[in-house]
Amino acid sequence: xxxxxxxxxxxxxxxxxxxxxxxxxxxxxxxxxxxxxxxxxxxxxxxxxxxxxxxxxxxxxxxxxxxxxxxxxxxxxxxxxxxxxxxxxxxxxxxxxxxxxxxxxxxxxxxxxxxxxxxxxxxxxxxxxxxxxxxxxxxxxxxxxxxxxxxxxxxxxxxxxxxxxxxxxxxxxxxxxxxxxxxxxxxxxxxxxxxxxxxxxxxxxxxxxxxxxxxxxxxxxxxxxxxxxxxxxxxxxxxxxxxxxxxx
Ligand code: PXP
Numbered sequence: 526x527x528x529x530x531x532x533x534x535x536x537x538x539x540x541x542x543x544x545x546x547x548x549x550x551x552x553x554x555x556x557x558x559x560x561x562x563x564x565x566x567x568x569x570x571x572x573x574x575x576x577x578x579x580x581x582x583x584x585x586x587x588x589x590x591x592x593x594x595x596x597x598x599x600x601x602x603x604x605x606x607x608x609x610x611x612x613x614x615x616x617x618x619x620x621x622x623x624x625x626x627x628x629x630x631x632x633x634x635x636x637x638x639x640x641x642x643x644x645x646x647x648x649x650x651x652x653x654x655x656x657x658x659x660x661x662x663x664x665x666x667x668x669x670x671x672x673x674x675x676x677x678x679x680x681x682x683x684x685x686x687x688x689x690x691x692x693x694x695x696x697x698x699x700x701x702x703x704x705x706x707x708x709x710x711x712x713x714x715x716x717x718x719x720x721x722x723x724x725x726x727x728x729x730x731x732x733x734x735x736x737x738x739x740x741x742x743x744x745x746x747x748x749x750x751x752x753x754x755x756x757x758x759x760x761x762x763x764x765x766x767x768x769x770x771x772x773x
Contacts, residue, residue, distance in 0.1 A: 532770075532771060533736055533741055533742065533743060533744060533770050533771075534569035534570060534742060534743040534744070535567070535568055535569050535570075535743075535744055535746065535763070535766065535767055535770060536568065536569065536570040536571065536572040536599050536722075536724070536743055536744065536745040536746070537560075537563040537568040537570075537571055537572065537745075537746065537747065537750060537763060538571075538572040538573065538574070538601075538724075538745055538746060538747025538748070538750075539556045539559045539560050539563065539571060539572070539573055539582075539747065539751070540556075540572075540573060540574050540581040540582055540747055540748075540751075541581065541747060541748055541751040541752070542554050542555070542556040542559040542751055543556045543581035543582045543583070543586060544580070544581045545751075547580065547581060547583075556573070556582065556586050556589075556590075557586065557589045557590065557593060559751075559759060560590060560593075560594060561593070561594075562759050562760060563759060563763055564594070564595060564596050565760065566759065566760040566761075566763035566764055566767075567763060567764060567767045568596060568763060569596060569597075569743070570596050570597045570598070570599050570618070570619070570743070571590060571594055571596060571597075571598055571599065572598075572599040572601060572621070572745045572747065573586060573587065573590060573598065573599075573600065573601065574601035574602070574623065575587055575600070575601070575602055575608065575611065576603075576625060577603060577605065577607070577608075577625060584611070587600065587611070587615060588615075591615050591617065597617070597618030597619060598617040598618055598619070599617070599618065599619040599620075599621055599660075599745065600612055600615070600617040600619065600620050600621070600657075601620075601621045601622075601623050601662075602620065602621070602622065602623070603622070603623060603624065603625035604622050604636075604641075604644075604645060604648050609648065609651070609652065612652055612655075612657060613651060613652070613655055616655050616656060616657060617657060618657070618658060619657060619658040619659075619660060619680075620652050620657045620658070620659050620660070621659075621660045621661075621662055621682055621745075622636055622645070622648075622649070622659065622660070622661050622662060623636060623662040624636045624637065624662070634664060634684065634686075635662055635663035635664035635666070635669060635683075635684045636661055636662055636663050636669075637669075638661060638663060638669050638672040638673050638676065639668050639669060639672045642672050642675065642676055645661075645676050646675075646676040646677065649676060649677065649678060650677075653677065653679075658679060658680060659678050659679065659680065660678065660679075660680035660681060660682050660720075660722060661673045661676075661678045661680070661681050661682070662681075662682045662684060663681055663682070663683065663684065664683075664684050664687075665683050665684070665703075665706045665707045665709075665710035665711075666710070667710065667713060670710060670713060670714045670717070670719070671717070673714075673719065674714075674717045674718070674719055678719070679719065679720060680719065680720040680721075680722060681714055681719050681720075681721055681722070682721075682722040682723060682724055682743075682745065683707055683710060683711060683714075683721060683722070683723040683724075684723075684724075684725050685707065685723050685724060685725050685726060685727055685731070685735060686725040686726045687699075687703050688700055688703035688704055688707060688726075688731065688735075689725065689726030689727060689728065689731050690726065691703055692730065692731050693726075704734055704735075707723065707735065707738070708738055711723070711738045711740050711741055712738075712739070712740060714740075715740035720742050720743075721738075721740055721741055721742055722741070722742060722743040722744065722745060723735050723738075723741055723743075723744055723745075724744055724745035724746060724747075725745075726748070726749075727744060727746045727749065728749040729749075729753075729765065729766065729769060732744065732746070732766065732769050732770060732773070733769055733770075733772070733773040734773070735773075736769070736770040736773035737773040744770065746766060750762050750763060750766060
């Protein structure tokens with residue numbers, strides 16, 4: 526097998542290029558341009574979250590990404606009827622279901638799969654039939670992982686936000702406990718046959734312990750990369766993140 530295939534995939538989330546664009550209105554900076562640069566710099570996929578309120582990525586961005594990307598698009602969305610229609614129209618490579626509350630600043634917790642099991646099973650069926658690889662963004666919680674498996678999702682993405690927050694706030698015991706939970710749940714999910722991704726809040730400082738999990742397949746990283754690109758340029762920061770992941 527090509528060794529390339531054994532590397533952890535890096536999905537670059539370009540939402541916050543759109544955040545900066547939308548702060549002024551108009552067309553720049555263009556998330557599509559960032560996506561093409563990310564591809565060139567070694568991103569294995571592009572992630573974009575079309576929120577209900579269109580606060581960053583808008584429908585025209587998804588149209589452009591679908592038309593122009595050569596790497597897979599991971600389309601993040603809430604499990605609503607509107608988003609399902611959009612996903613079925615575009616049939617992106619991957620659909621990642623995330624919880625979404627209008628008032629939150631970012632995706633604050635994982636999806637509640639246990640309570641919504643039957644509804645979510647019905648929701649993802651047509652997406653899977655359309656050929657989209659469905660992933661479910663969840664906390665590192667065994668019950669949620671089991672429920673994601675039962676509804677037939679092939680992929681889960683583990684929420685690394687609590688681990689990253691604990692690191693940033695120097696609560697190191699909590700950080701280490703979160704890391705251990707993530708590692709254990711990554712192994713557990715893999716043992717069920719699920720493909721495991723992870724993301725949210727990852728930085729140069731927090732990526733390596735996650736990238737060192739034996740079974741992790743993909744990391745999705747956005748806010749830090751886009752912020753750091755202001756200082757170092759997008760290609761350089763993606764290259765640095767890629768190297769940290771490979772070295773781990
Ligand atoms: N993965 C998922 C499912 C997300 O919702 C987000 C944030 O949109 C990310 C990864 C990327 O998080 P960040 O922008 O903090 O790197």
